[in-house]
Amino acid sequence: MTETTPSTSARPRAGSEQPLVRALNVMKSFHGNEVLKGIDLEVHRGEVVCLLGPSGSGKTTFLRCINQLESIDGGRIWVDGDLVGYRAEGEHLHHLTDKQVAAQRRNIGMVFQRFNLFPHKTAIENVMEAPVQVKGVDKKAARQHAEELLAQVGLADKAAAYPGALSGGQQQRVAIARALAMDPKLMLFDEPTSALDPELVGEVLRVMRDLASAGMTMIVVTHEMGFAREVADHVVFMDAGVVCEQGAPKDVIGNPQQDRTRSFLRRMRSEHDEARADAAGT
Amino acid sequence: MTVTHVTDQSTTERPGLIDARPVRHPWRWVAVAVILVMIAMIISSFLTNDRWDFSLAGQIMIQQPVIDGLLKGTILGTVGSMVIGVVLGIVIAVMRISSNPVLRGVSFVYTWFFRAIPRYVLLVIIGSGIGYLYNTLDIGVPFGQQIASLLGLSSDLTIGSLNVNGITGSIVGGIIGLGLSEAAYMAEIARSGILSVDPGQREAAQALGMSNGKLMRRIVLPQAMRVIVPPTGNETIAMVKDTSLLIAIPVIAELNYQTGAIANRIFKIMPGLVASTAWYLIICSILMVGQFYLERYFGRGFGQQRPKTRRFARPAGAGGA
Numbered sequence: 358m359t360e361t362t363p364s365t366s367a368r369p370r371a372g373s374e375q376p377l378v379r380a381l382n383v384m385k386s387f388h389g390n391e392v393l394k395g396i397d398l399e400v401h402r403g404e405v406v407c408l409l410g411p412s413g414s415g416k417t418t419f420l421r422c423i424n425q426l427e428s429i430d431g432g433r434i435w436v437d438g439d440l441v442g443y444r445a446e447g448e449h450l451h452h453l454t455d456k457q458v459a460a461q462r463r464n465i466g467m468v469f470q471r472f473n474l475f476p477h478k479t480a481i482e483n484v485m486e487a488p489v490q491v492k493g494v495d496k497k498a499a500r501q502h503a504e505e506l507l508a509q510v511g512l513a514d515k516a517a518a519y520p521g522a523l524s525g526g527q528q529q530r531v532a533i534a535r536a537l538a539m540d541p542k543l544m545l546f547d548e549p550t551s552a553l554d555p556e557l558v559g560e561v562l563r564v565m566r567d568l569a570s571a572g573m574t575m576i577v578v579t580h581e582m583g584f585a586r587e588v589a590d591h592v593v594f595m596d597a598g599v600v601c602e603q604g605a606p607k608d609v610i611g612n613p614q615q616d617r618t619r620s621f622l623r624r625m626r627s628e629h630d631e632a633r634a635d636a637a638g639t
Numbered sequence: 640m641t642v643t644h645v646t647d648q649s650t651t652e653r654p655g656l657i658d659a660r661p662v663r664h665p666w667r668w669v670a671v672a673v674i675l676v677m678i679a680m681i682i683s684s685f686l687t688n689d690r691w692d693f694s695l696a697g698q699i700m701i702q703q704p705v706i707d708g709l710l711k712g713t714i715l716g717t718v719g720s721m722v723i724g725v726v727l728g729i730v731i732a733v734m735r736i737s738s739n740p741v742l743r744g745v746s747f748v749y750t751w752f753f754r755a756i757p758r759y760v761l762l763v764i765i766g767s768g769i770g771y772l773y774n775t776l777d778i779g780v781p782f783g784q785q786i787a788s789l790l791g792l793s794s795d796l797t798i799g800s801l802n803v804n805g806i807t808g809s810i811v812g813g814i815i816g817l818g819l820s821e822a823a824y825m826a827e828i829a830r831s832g833i834l835s836v837d838p839g840q841r842e843a844a845q846a847l848g849m850s851n852g853k854l855m856r857r858i859v860l861p862q863a864m865r866v867i868v869p870p871t872g873n874e875t876i877a878m879v880k881d882t883s884l885l886i887a888i889p890v891i892a893e894l895n896y897q898t899g900a901i902a903n904r905i906f907k908i909m910p911g912l913v914a915s916t917a918w919y920l921i922i923c924s925i926l927m928v929g930q931f932y933l934e935r936y937f938g939r940g941f942g943q944q945r946p947k948t949r950r951f952a953r954p955a956g957a958g959g960a
């Protein structure tokens with residue numbers, strides 16, 4: 358299927374600082390159900406962007422569109438200046454081949470809510486898999502790099518453990534190391550701590566904090582308001598497939614302008630207090 | 640410490656270790672007795688009824704033609720047809736779940752046809768029918784003869800030809816036939832194995848930039864094997880016995896035919912059947928050991944206790960969380 362580009366001037370101009378990710382009017386529907394209704398977003402190099410929003414607002418879907426786990430129906434996404442998923446040739450867009458899609462994904466690391474570690478491989482094998490199989494890195498070098506990454510996430514001693522023998526927090530940290538092993542330019546996190554027991558959330562957020570301060574560009578879907586407030590450079594509040602409000606965390610979280618943002622944050626806060634009370638109670 | 644039985648809730652004493660009497664199972668002992676008597680009767684009939692003639696059966700087992708049939712027919716046939724069956728079966732399963740409608744259709748028709756046709760009939764067709772229909776197999780340009788006559792060429796664009804009868808009438812034909820039939824069953828087994836793998840595995844591999852082929856070979860299939868191996872063990876054991884159908888080709892270098900031939904020659908039918916049964920039992924026992932190790936290998940990483948992910952339901956369930 359080909360499609361005419363509205364105008365070639367929609368391409369971002371390579372200015373003094375081209376954004377690493379630029380999404381323009383991104384649209385996506387599932388069987389006629391419009392999930393994304395024209396998302397605009399820019400993420401600059403070294404920036405941490407937190408995506409907030411109620412369940413079903415399309416956060417996961419948007420994240421998956423960036424690394425093409427979902428294809429978009431309209432709009433454009435550029436990562437590092439490359440149009441995601443398509444090749445513009447004259448007036449027309451052409452779908453990329455599977456191989457080209459895979460190549461684009463290599464620059465983007467993704468961390469899933471449910472970790473999705475390879476259960477038949479040990480922690481270090483999980484981390485080595487992509488460099489060896491995809492990049493063709495020599496096994497010895499890959500192992501050494503993987504050891505360093507596991508040490509970076511505080512799991513040097515768990516290299517030989519299978520995922521099934523690790524706690525949720527440990528699994529998620531291995532998953533982060535696995536994504537980092539490809540030296541991505543961009544890291545996507547989809548609610549990385551929401552499948553974890555409360556006492557394990559901190560260890561994962563700590564690794565993400567370190568990553569942010571090391572200058573990694575990150576897009577993080579999260580319900581951890583503390584993390585968003587402290588670590589994010591930019592907070593985006595999504596609701597019903599549109600960006601409702603965005604800006605610095607102190608504005609969006611501290612002093613929201615939109616009603617929808619305010620009611621969402623209020624709900625989050627009361628739930629957070631409940632969870633706290635629960636944790637204190639047990 | 641004295642042993643006390645605290646059964647009354649009103650007592651203030653704290654209950655100690657439990658030392659309860661097990662439930663009695665008198666009928667179990669009855670069943671054991673009946674079974675023991677039956678086993679004794681069977682063994683006694685083995686020993687007293689000399690028509691069994693186990694020593695003759697033992698001798699038949701180690702006759703050279705029987706050993707040859709075992710190795711070149713039964714074992715080679717099983718290994719060969721299972722290799723074809725598993726490899727082709729996985730290919731057909733992958734075709735079946737691909738997004739390409741042509742591949743999906745082909746794999747559906749394949750499974751439909753080869754599951755419907757009895758193996759015996761298939762082997763007769765291959766052994767007698769194919770050689771009759773196609774005497775020689777010409778290797779060259781597709782429709783070379785037609786194209787050549789159309790263009791008035793002297794050559795018929797054939798590079799070489801094979802004697803079809805020589806192939807289909809031999810063990811090779813038998814292995815191909817059993818393998819094609821097996822692939823239809825293996826395709827269904829492999830498909831259920833592939834579908835059993837969490838879709839998140841595929842996505843994680845894709846997100847790492849793996850190609851489709853690689854993620855299939857490195858991530859999906861190794862995990863699918865955990866589900867594929869046990870029924871494949873079943874299929875292999877069934878195949879050991881189905882090699883006795885090779886006679887339909889006809890291939891006579893095969894265990895069951897050879898024991899039968901010897902037994903017929905000396906008018907001792909039962910010892911011949913005992914000899915082949917004993918060999919089948921031995922082979923299947925060995926296969927079961929092999930299956931145990933295969934299952935252990937592909938089950939690696941799955942043995943340990945899964946850590947709890949208690950809060951997982953929360954974010955999707957609770958509104959906004």
Ligand SMILES: Nc1ncnc2c1ncn2[C@@H]1O[C@H](COP(=O)(O)OP(=O)(O)OP(=O)(O)O)[C@@H](O)[C@H]1O
Nearest residue numbers: 387392411412413414415416417418419954955960
């Ligand atoms: N593969 C799919 N097929 C059909 N509908 C889908 C699919 N994926 C998502 N949706 C729908 O799209 C909407 C947005 O889903 P999405 O997972 O992006 O929300 P979310 O903001 O991540 O929510 P949550 O906070 O619960 O994770 C939902 O209504 C969901 O039912």
Ligand SMILES: [Mg+2]
Nearest residue numbers: 416417418548
């Ligand atoms: Mg989500």
